[in-house]
Amino acid sequence: MKTIYKILSITIVLVISQACSEEFLDIKPEGPVESDFWQTADQADQGLLAAYNPLQTEATYGRAEWFFTTTSDDYWVGRNKASIREWELFNMYTDIDYYYSHWQDFWSIIKRSGDVLRNVPDMDITDAEKNRLTGEAHFLTGFAYFNLITKYGGMPIYDYLNAPSDFYISRSSTEETYAYIEKQLLEAVNKLQHYSIAPKGRATKGSALGMLSKVLIYQEKYEEVIEYSDVLFESGYYELYKPNSDPDTFEEGYENYIGVFQPDANNCSEQLFAVQGKAWTGTTGGPITSIVFMPQNANNGWNYFHPVPALTNSFSADDPRKKATVFIKGEDDDFPYKDYGGAGNDIYLYTPDETNDTDMNFKKFAHAYSVEGYINWEGNNNISILRLSDVYLLRAEAEIELNGDGAGDIWINLVRERVGLEPISNASLVQLKEERRWELAGELQRYYDIIRWDDAKDIFHNTTIDEDPRGARTTFDPIKHSVFPIPINAINASKETLEQNPMY
């Protein structure tokens, strides 16, 4: 019996000792939790990089931004992708996965920027570091809201200074949202450094000024566009990418322009803000934009977003930007494509895929492969979101709007000079719009431009089948389609505090 009691008493003591222990149930994650983070400047920067990262996904500048804008008169999806085919005919589904992911990605930018803005001011780091970190976060917040407002209209505004606990708030008006965006970008202007002082690849004072100019022109605040673009231009930090400083041949102009989209121009001062590209290193991450634009015949490109004749026919014959922008079957078929078909074989003959109805592909983004060779999904090139030439043209537009034809010539000609084109004089708004189309073809500006210019109905309702395989798109309703429908999942997740846009 003694053994029994020994075993029993030991057991009882052990049972009681552990049963009383609250510690037994107190298990914390071993990995980082929010309360352990935000201690060092490096951590704060890693938190900030998280806000940049959504720009690099498939649902944003990897490809979905172009899906949205297949509605434009410059390109269409060009592949049998049913939901997008319907989309570009303005029969818009609200359940397209990419668009919901895009929505989430952009709100992630806002949320993660907000985390930086909330945590960084109390950290034990230098004021310079604080300014840079919060300045970039302000820029990203403003930029993300701007991306959303151009697609959807006014957005809910969250208080980033307090950890958001109430996620269910309704939309602000377009005016309130624009005011909020301006406020964020102005904060960024105040806190950020100019190009060459600021870290490469990050938002600079120039990014903020350029973005602010664009935000202002969307509100037709032309004086302010002039005011802020002046600060940008006069800072002396920013210039167009021009390997041939004074191009006087077609080839030199071509090189100047195509160069902007090649890895060599990554984070040059013209790229006021760009999605960061990188060469394939085996690590995932980085935009896949290049492979998305590659023709399928060229070693399995994804063959999306085919230019339509309306775009390619609009270029003047001597404009090298046409050659740099598109491949056209039968014209200039050489695509210097590194090691294509074996080492040392650097020429690929452009042949559109059988299913390509326009026999054209965009070259701009795909062209990075001519330098790097096809390695994987990722090209080494940055994808520009805001270029200096874009701001030059915004400035020109503001000048013409305020001061009439010819007032914008100087800015338009800066853009033309780079590609070796003759200067123009007494340029009208119509000419400005064309210049903008050529300079920024395929760069996600055209659709939003024609919407804000109120030109869209005219264009879509009067397009012929020769200009665009889709022909006249009379389903376009300028009132309804001035914004896209908010993804249904976003509305559901908001417990319907988020109101759908009218008529959707």
Add this chain to the structure above:
Amino acid sequence: MYKKIKTNKIVLDENLIFPKSLRTMRIIVVLLMLSIVQLYATDTYSQDVKISIKLEHVSIKKAIEKIENLTDYSFIYNQVVVDNKNKVSISVVDKPVKIILEEILKNTNLSFIMVDSQIIISSKKQLTMVINPSLSISGTVLDNEGITIPGVTIVEVGTSNGTVTDFDGNYNINITNNSSVLEFSFIGFITKRVIIGSQININIVLQEDNEILDEVIVVGYSTIKKEDLSGSVAVLSAEDLNSTPVSGVDQALQGRMAGVNVMNSGGQPGNDVEIQVRGVGSFGSSKPLYIVDGFAMDDISTINPGDIESISVLKDAASASIYGSRAANGVVIIKTKTGTNKDSFDINFDSYFGVSTLSKKRNLLNAQQRNQVFTQAAINDGEIPNPYWDTEYPQVTRTDWQDEIFRAASMYKADFTLRRSVNNSNYSFALGYFNQDGILIETNYNRHNFRLNSNHKINDKITVGQNLTISKDTKTGRGENSAGRYALWSSLAMHPDISVYDESGNFSGVPVDENGNARIDLYGEIRNPVGEAKRNKLAVDRFNAIGNVFVEIELFKGLKFKTDIGGTYSGEEEFMYFPVIPEPGSPSDVDEIQNRTYTDLRWQWSNVLTYNLEVGKNRIDMILGQQSERFSQEYTYIKATDLAFTNDNGGVINSAQTIGDIGGGVEEWSMLSYFGRVNYAYNDRYLFQFTLRADASSIFYLNESWGYFPSVSAAWRVSEENFFEPIKDIISNLKVRGSFGELGNSQIGQNYPMYAQMGSGWGIDNGDVTKYFYESTVPNYDLTWERVRQTDIGLDMSLFKGKIDLTADYYNKITDDLLIPVELPAISGSSEYQYQNVGKMRNTGFELALTYKEIKGDFRYSVTGNLSVLQNEVLSLSNNDQALFGSANYCRTSVGAAMSQFFGYNVSGIIQNDDEANLYNEKYGTNAVAGDFMFEDVNGDNVINDQDKIDLGNALPDFTYGLNINLGYKGFDLNIFLQGTGGVKSVNATNEFLMFASSPNNKSTDILDAWTVNNTQTDVPRLSLEDSNNNARFSSYFVEDADYLRLRNVTFGYTFSDKAIESIGFSKLRLYIQGQNLLTFTKYSGWDPEIGSTFSKNSSSYNSLSLGVDRGQYPMAKSFLFGINVGF
């Protein structure tokens, strides 16, 4: 379907329902036992036990009972003692029992002898009879049906003298003393002791031991007799498991139990199988809790079915609530084989060898048919057909890809078991090996098992024991069914004019044009299926160990304490290699390795008191326990690319030239529990059970961490009532049962819901790859267990003396606080859903199990059938009952319907002519032509858009059934097992690319029936490359009836008679042949109608929200086996 579990049983159980053959087989075992009888029968109980006792004027009988209570002696006495009118008084302190007894009996005509721990009291006259040193006693031993029993052990108690009955049940034994007691024992019968007295010829009738044959069912933390059960428990015994050799335990359960449904996720050997008890009760894991030898396990696929003694499935709340917060999906208790209690020494060897083949091929186009289809499709679109289809190369069919990737695959199993009992210790030792090639080339599964269980009786009060099970298994080959990837998908999509290898012996790819460009537009981005199978590598290696030690102490009569401590270790390593793919089609320039390792450690300590009390007609069994458990998992992940060196298995990670990605972490949780159960039986006919468990988990916030899970059940054994007596010949047993209780489910897939955790990723910063961190989760302090309230009403009935057994149950199970991954507004920044307790779901079902068995002379048969009817309904969901969508949006779960409904457009027919087409186009603004689908405008808004998608049925069966037929004649046995489902729909998603010419891959021959003006009576739309009407969108066209009836198993065996095998030293020899999945009756067009959930289990999305979507999943094989069971 209750099955018997016999305790105190040695091996060779398969034929227990055929007692005669069993007996003969046992002879050998008994003979072996005899060799150690000597050890067993020696006097081991001290005769010097001293007690203190004070009695005044009590009857002799009372005095004896008193001594019996105070000691471990048991008394044997007859009527003379009871009749004795003497009253005795005694008062002694610390005296030996012998002295006390002498004192008590001194003035009576009674005398006693002490034999071992037994004391036999008889009249003095009897015990002083003449001693004849060569007294020979003989007789016959019969069972209660008058059949002789060979092999009965007969021992002269207190001596080493013994014998066994011969084949005719006769015995002869020489004894020394006619006051001796003879003990007749035989397994399965009540041991009988006889005082010899004056008898010379003693014929004995042994009664079947109901205590043993009574089915003792393993329930949580203890066992219970079947007749005392008031809840709903299904049991599968070793004999059931052995009758159908399967590679894993989970498969053995399929179709065998009412209410237990097994959903296969593909037939690749080693694949996980999902077991569901009473339906899908959760959107998360619906896996039941697996308890193996008392320890919770996440996965039972590594267990050797041959090691299992019994599986109990606790189905209703009353039975399962002893496991509280983890029992919501039912509990599966697995007990591995232990040593026997009787002295024995058995060795068994079971083995089989078999071959598996594909049971059904898809009919695909040959090259010329393919050319016709694509040519006609272009013509239908008004285009000029591609002249390529008229050229030379595509005219020739070179390959049947299904023939290339499927094979006749072998499998082999060998199990070796040794069970031994020596003195007060018993051991069970087993080794197992299983190896199965998959019917898809390069797939294989093999498993090694080792088990050692032992029990040791230290003394009459203390038992110690241990269990140790170790397994190592490896699954290789990529049998996944990912679209665009791997052999299975590619074998359907790859064109028939492509040869497997090119002239230089490399894998062929898609043909190229004159410029060297792959003809992807005509052939698709498809990889060589054989290349996919051979070059892609996948190996999952697992090592598992479960071990525990326990001590059980009897504190005093009826009260036992058991402390049990142990742990499980499981290590898993997953290796993947993705090759360079040089050939055109879907090439890949860089190869890649991925390695994942998981190391799980779990320890558990339980302390349980059990108390049994019998007072008059009242019987109480109680348990009271405490348990603590802690789990931790470490995992690492590494991805690396561009290998400098490769080998046949892919390569090793340190030959990679670039690190792609690394990850890893630790997951931990702990749980503290208290539980108790009271079973009360009055007069063996009114049964009650009360259970309460309290669990506290580290996962939940403090206020929510304790959960209480009570249950109650009651049963009435109507057949025990006096009024029932007249019809007892017809209805021998009738029990009605009812139960109600609450259960919890804490399998929420995350361990730290109340912490805002930092997620991380890799991003690009100025051309460099950098790591970033972000708040990935939003804390939820309100999170708590899912709660299941379940009501069960049941009936157990036996008719015609047990020839027919019937069990029926109706249940209603409501899951409340259902954890739903709620999508937070994107501003929350949470990249994942947040789990909230917001849903509600009901499962209502009816279960029936019916057994009929009969033995007529040498012929015996039994038929067991089970039927489960189940209805699932979602009652509420999150965010204003917003529907949930499964992966790839095939399925939607919404309120008011069963979960996981296929969700798409409804095809109302095919447009038959231009007039119909014009009407349709005018109305809906579409581009349809004759031969296209008409999609139904469900909401009548004259637009066909996503608002017109509707529920199109679901993959949850309305009913499942199994039918098991056993026939036996002498040594022959035949088992036929059928299993089926009804009311099941499946989506044949492979038809999305096999039935439409718009995708450039090979097609099903069914496409030849496509609509044309001359072939209008068809449901296949016209051929079109453009598919301007988007006929290929997900619609009712893909939803098929997937009911099936499957002949799962036919076994024909022969057991050799003992006479035939004893000369070669065997105690048992059975040979059998078996066919598995020989026939399947189904209308389903895919490879296999058994689909289950086919989407990745590792994804954070809930795979139970996408059931029954067939994307070309690994089909179940048809197998033939030859097997042997040998006992030594």
